[in-house]
Amino acid sequence: MSRKWIVLSTIIAVALAFAAGLMVFKNRSGQELAKSVQTHSEALIRPHAAVYGNPAAKVTIVEFLDPACETCRAFYPIVKSIVNQSFGNVRLVVRYAPLHRGSDTAVKILEAVRLQGKYWEAVEKAMAFQPQWASHDSPQPEVIWELIADIGLDMAKAKADASGPAVAQILKQDITDMQTLKVDRTPGFFVNGTPLRDFGAEQLKSLVAQELSKVGAPAQP
């Protein structure tokens, strides 16, 4: 056997072993995740969580969101359009997975704003201007206050609420549920309790379509 052939076949063998290990591991961790969601289904949706879209929708996307996460920012318009184009069949439930530094403060601000009914305006602003406040080295979530200064809030009340116990309790519960459901990357999606295993926008859309057909709703255009 020629020496080059030995080198080449060794590379192929190691690559194949790697791919096999990858498949075994993904399969196993996917099963574990599905199992933990089944046993802890109460951790998926809590009454306090923000809902976008028809509250009585048959299909629910639960998104574990980190306001400082770039991929969450990229997914924001995608998820919104899935809900908007669903004729009321899909709703979004927002849970938090504050995995970045400063994210907890951002979550507290957003939740304080929600008490005044301006939640989605604030989320839009925080996402749109995320590069300004969510640098991973030196995050400045306080900048969000300036971004939302013009959406018509009682700022004094919002700032008091942001450091109040009610908002802190929501954050604490979401972090607990995030750990229970083993969400370690954001955004973490669950559609009617099924975790999005293979991550991507198209995969999310097809998982939603699959759940829509299960409940007998017309598929989206």
Next chain:
Amino acid sequence: MTSAPTAVQTPGFWTPLFTAWLVSLLATAGALFLGEVVGMAPCVLCWYQRIAMFPLVLILGLGLLDSDLRSVRYAWPLALAGWALAFYHCLVFWGLVTESLVPCGKGPSCADTDLQVAGLVPIPLLSLVAFTGVLLLLGAAVRRREKA
């Protein structure tokens, strides 16, 4: 092995060089598997050892294709640097170097007991074994050349 008139006979250093390359290839694949598939984020010291290990696959691999012993000359400083880092990392892992000296500001702790494969073998030890193997095999390759 009977050598055809045109075929170049396999030099004596080829087998140890190949084995050194295989060790670095397996170590690289293993590090990538743990980091990208299992999801164990590499700590700072792990990253430095990766910097020393990954290029060995390319340098020694090219050396193998051309049966070029000079690849050893370019590989051994990397292997030695990686060995020193792995040795230091083992000291940190077993607590022989105190936590305050550990240059791990960000990311996971280099002294974390989670740095184990299957809860048994510490990753820094695996790294040290791999770098030791590479160094010994490179030495063997050079010695075989000198004998020849």
